[in-house]
Amino acid sequence: MFKLTEAPALSAGLYQAPELNIELLSNTPRLSLAPLKGETEKVKAALQQLGITLPSPTEAVLSPCMVLPLGQGQWLLQGAVPNLGALDGLVALTDQSDAWCGFVLQGAKVPLLLERLVANAPLTYFHGKAVRTQIEHIGCWVVGLTDNRWQILGPRSSAQSLFDALKHAADAVGALAD
Numbered sequence: 001m002f003k004l005t006e007a008p009a010l011s012a013g014l015y016q017a018p019e020l021n022i023e024l025l026s027n028t029p030r031l032s033l034a035p036l037k038g039e040t041e042k043v044k045a046a047l048q049q050l051g052i053t054l055p056s057p058t059e060a061v062l063s064p065c066m067v068l069p070l071g072q073g074q075w076l077l078q079g080a081v082p083n084l085g086a087l088d089g090l091v092a093l094t095d096q097s098d099a100w101c102g103f104v105l106q107g108a109k110v111p112l113l114l115e116r117l118v119a120n121a122p123l124t125y126f127h128g129k130a131v132r133t134q135i136e137h138i139g140c141w142v143v144g145l146t147d148n149r150w151q152i153l154g155p156r157s158s159a160q161s162l163f164d165a166l167k168h169a170a171d172a173v174g175a176l177a178d
Contacts, residue, residue, distance in 0.1 A: 007028060009024065010046065010163060013103070013163060015163075017108040017109075017170055017173075018174070019107040019108040020105070020106075020108075020110060020113060020170050020173065021105070022037075022103055022105050022106055022167065022170060023103065023104050024033070024101065024103055025085070025101070025102035025103065025104060025151070028097065028101055029080075029081060030076060030077065030096040030097045030098070031077045031095060031097075032060055032070060032096050032111065033093055034075075035073060035160070036090060040073065046090065047087075049072060049086065049151070050064075050082045050084075051063075051082070052064065052065065052082070053067070054067060054069075055068070055075070055130070056069065058131060059070050059129065060129060060130035060143050060144070061160075062064055065077050065078065065080055065141070068141060068143065069130070076100075077098075078102070078153075082136050083124045083136060088107050099156055100153055101153070101154055101155070101158075101162070102151055102153045103151065103152045103162070103164070105151070106148060106149045108148065110150055113166070113170055113173050114174070116169045116172060117135045117165060118133050118135065118142055119133060119134070120133055124177045125142040126144040126147070127144040129142045129143070129144045130144075132135055132140070135165055138154050138155065138161060138165070139154065139155065140152055140153060140164055141153040141154070142164065152166065156173050
């Protein structure tokens with residue numbers, strides 16, 4: 001029998017500069033949730049009992065776990081997901097932990113970095129907002145966590161390319177005169 005162990009998407013995933021930090025989230029649990037046909041209202045009610053609401057497009061729920069809309073009738077849950085046993089038979093659940101990588105961006109210069117990478121207006125990815133976009137042709141999410149913190153979520157298979165794009169944009173922002 002094989003013994004499987006978790007491995008981070010990158011061997012090194014930290015970039016620090018004045019007023020700008022980028023850090024890889026390692027081994028973060030992620031789960032996609034899709035209500036079965038006709039069960040959406042029951043699922044919403046059961047999730048409400050657990051303190052979870054399902055966000056509309058362009059919104060993110062940040063507590064008790066992060067919830068993003070993946071598509072029509074599908075959501076991604078990230079972090080400490082409560083026991084979803086009450087949803088048995090009502091939803092299709094898929095472990096997405098190894099499919100995505102996440103980077104936390106923090107600092108006053110992050111909006112300048114995002115302006116160089118994301119076509120969306122900065123107001124679309126501030127606190128509690130989730131924007132599906134592209135960074136260097138990589139499909140990503142930009143999620144506003146707080147006024148000074150964001151998360152970039154992208155495919156694990158593109159982790160190094162995404163990290164490189166973030167670092168290059170950070171270097172460009174760092175080269176700007178204050």
